[in-house]
Amino acid sequence: MQERLPFCALRPSKGNGGLMSANQPVRLTMVMLLSLSSLLISYGVGEICCSTVPGYNSTDLLSLLDFKRAIISDPRQALSSWHAGIPHCQWEGVTSSLTHPGRVTVLNLGELSLSGPVSPSVGNLTFLKILNLTMNGFNGELPPLDRLHKLQQLLLRDNSFQGTIPDTITNCSYLETIDLSGNFLIGKIPLNIGLLSNLYVLRISKNNLTGTIPPSLKNISQLLLISLADNQLTGSIPEEIGQFPNMWGLLLGGNRLSGKALPSNFGDTLPSLTWLGLSSNKLEGHVPVSLGKISGLETLDLSFNNFSGHVPISLGNLSGLTLLNLRFNKFNGSIEGWFGKLKNMTVLGLEENNFTGPIPCSIGDLTKLRKLYLANNEFEGPICSC
Ligand SMILES: *[C@@H]1O[C@H](CO)[C@@H](O)[C@H](O)[C@H]1NC(C)=O
Ligand SMILES: *[C@@H]1O[C@H](CO)[C@@H](O)[C@H](O)[C@H]1NC(C)=O
Ligand SMILES: *[C@@H]1O[C@H](CO)[C@@H](O)[C@H](O)[C@H]1NC(C)=O
Ligand SMILES: *[C@@H]1O[C@H](CO)[C@@H](O)[C@H](O)[C@H]1NC(C)=O
Ligand SMILES: *[C@@H]1O[C@H](CO)[C@@H](O)[C@H](O)[C@H]1NC(C)=O
Ligand SMILES: *[C@@H]1O[C@H](CO)[C@@H](O)[C@H](O)[C@H]1NC(C)=O
Numbered sequence: 499m500q501e502r503l504p505f506c507a508l509r510p511s512k513g514n515g516g517l518m519s520a521n522q523p524v525r526l527t528m529v530m531l532l533s534l535s536s537l538l539i540s541y542g543v544g545e546i547c548c549s550t551v552p553g554y555n556s557t558d559l560l561s562l563l564d565f566k567r568a569i570i571s572d573p574r575q576a577l578s579s580w581h582a583g584i585p586h587c588q589w590e591g592v593t594s595s596l597t598h599p600g601r602v603t604v605l606n607l608g609e610l611s612l613s614g615p616v617s618p619s620v621g622n623l624t625f626l627k628i629l630n631l632t633m634n635g636f637n638g639e640l641p642p643l644d645r646l647h648k649l650q651q652l653l654l655r656d657n658s659f660q661g662t663i664p665d666t667i668t669n670c671s672y673l674e675t676i677d678l679s680g681n682f683l684i685g686k687i688p689l690n691i692g693l694l695s696n697l698y699v700l701r702i703s704k705n706n707l708t709g710t711i712p713p714s715l716k717n718i719s720q721l722l723l724i725s726l727a728d729n730q731l732t733g734s735i736p737e738e739i740g741q742f743p744n745m746w747g748l749l750l751g752g753n754r755l756s757g758k759a760l761p762s763n764f765g766d767t768l769p770s771l772t773w774l775g776l777s778s779n780k781l782e783g784h785v786p787v788s789l790g791k792i793s794g795l796e797t798l799d800l801s802f803n804n805f806s807g808h809v810p811i812s813l814g815n816l817s818g819l820t821l822l823n824l825r826f827n828k829f830n831g832s833i834e835g836w837f838g839k840l841k842n843m844t845v846l847g848l849e850e851n852n853f854t855g856p857i858p859c860s861i862g863d864l865t866k867l868r869k870l871y872l873a874n875n876e877f878e879g880p881i882c883s884c
Contacts, residue, residue: 558622558625564617587602603627605623608630608653612634616631620641621642625648637659638660640664643664643669648672655679659678674698676702684707685709686709688712701723703727721742726749727749733755737761746772747772755780759776765788771794773796778803794818803826808832814840820842821846838858843867847870849875855878856879
């Protein structure tokens with residue numbers, strides 16, 4: 499088990515909408531950065547048999563037995579190694595500490611078809627650095643987090659967890675990655691989340707969260723990815739979120755966010771942005787000229803909002819853009835200045851706006867285009883026969 503942790507540690511599987519699927523250097527750096535901790539944890543583990551080491555501590559053994567007892571269904575018998583005849587540091591998915599024999603540092607039980615509640619005793623595994631229950635059928639409340647002071651990765655994506663995200667999550671001050679996407683969580687994002695000063699990745703998309711995006715997030719300026727898409731969040735996007743020098747993904751689509759988005763200096767303050775998803779909200783404002791400076795931008799989705807004004811010619815500088823979705827907004831003006839320059843475009847949506855003028859002949863240069871939506875605008879002139 500342990501041997502498989504490094505380098506694939508944070509690479510999400512295919513089900514995440516392809517967010518990290520490309521081999522971009524930026525992404526790779528992030529994956530490596532975030533898996534460094536697991537690398538260190540897992541190095542050398544395996545030879546030491548926890549129950550034979552002097553000073554062995556059985557506290558965590560009891561918590562693990564509680565965890566197993568609470569599980570209702572284990573159709574693949576993934577936990578068959580979890581029995582008294584085998585030292586618990588050799589159980590499937592369990593890694594224990596080198597310096598504190600018997601204390602569990604990693605619980606890695608992703609994609610094992612396990613279901614049932616998570617025993618609150620998991621909250622007693624106070625040496626835990628990684629809790630990975632990704633893609634199972636766990637339900638009920640999130641386990642208590644307030645004593646997991648060493649936790650670095652909380653990976654509970656795609657389960658059926660209910661209830662709220664406890665404010666005590668901020669007690670886990672070493673947290674680097676939070677992924678709670680794809681559950682049934684309700685309530686607000688903890689207001690003090692900004693206290694998690696080591697956080698790089700915050701993913702809580704596809705839940706039922708309400709309330710606003712906490713302004714305290716602005717305190718975590720090293721954030722690389724914020725994904726809060728497909729919840730019921732309201733209010734505006736705190737302006738400071740647009741000022742993170744390393745941020746490569748900001749995904750806030752499918753909420754009820756309102757107000758003016760994309761301040762005029764947006765392109766200066768988010769130089770590393772690769773993916774901007776704001777679709778299906780009630781956002782308004784113009785696309786600033788500075789957006790054309792974000793040279794690594796690949797996906798820009800502003801569809802189904804109230805954005806308006808001309809699309810600046812500077813957009814034509816974004817030669818790496820592969821998806822541009824402006825459908826169902828109130829944009830106007832001509833598209834001639836930028837349209838034909840976006841040579842890597844595969845999906846281009848301009849449908850349901852007030853764009854005017856001709857559809858430029860340079861459309862013929864967009865050789866990678868697979869989907870083009872132009873309906874319901876005020877384009878005029880002949881369809882170019884280049
Ligand atoms: C095991 O660790 C727990 C928690 O740190 C501690 O309370 C307990 O005294 C330890 N037990 C032994 C036998 O060292
Ligand atoms: C976990 O800790 C709680 C108190 O914090 C205690 O009541 C419970 O018995 C502990 N469970 C195990 C398995 O140690
Ligand atoms: C967590 O589990 C998922 C699903 O099995 C796996 O893809 C991922 O690599 C695991 N992450 C870590 C840090 O162990
Ligand atoms: C969690 O943090 C709060 C506030 O920072 C503190 O009062 C509390 O004692 C902490 N709880 C634990 C179990 O460490
Ligand atoms: C979200 O909440 C609404 C109303 O509170 C409910 O109708 C809906 O089923 C919930 N969706 C999920 C995914 O929990
Ligand atoms: C955010 O940072 C400011 C100043 O650095 C600090 O005063 C404040 O307590 C922090 N708030 C949170 C919620 O992290």
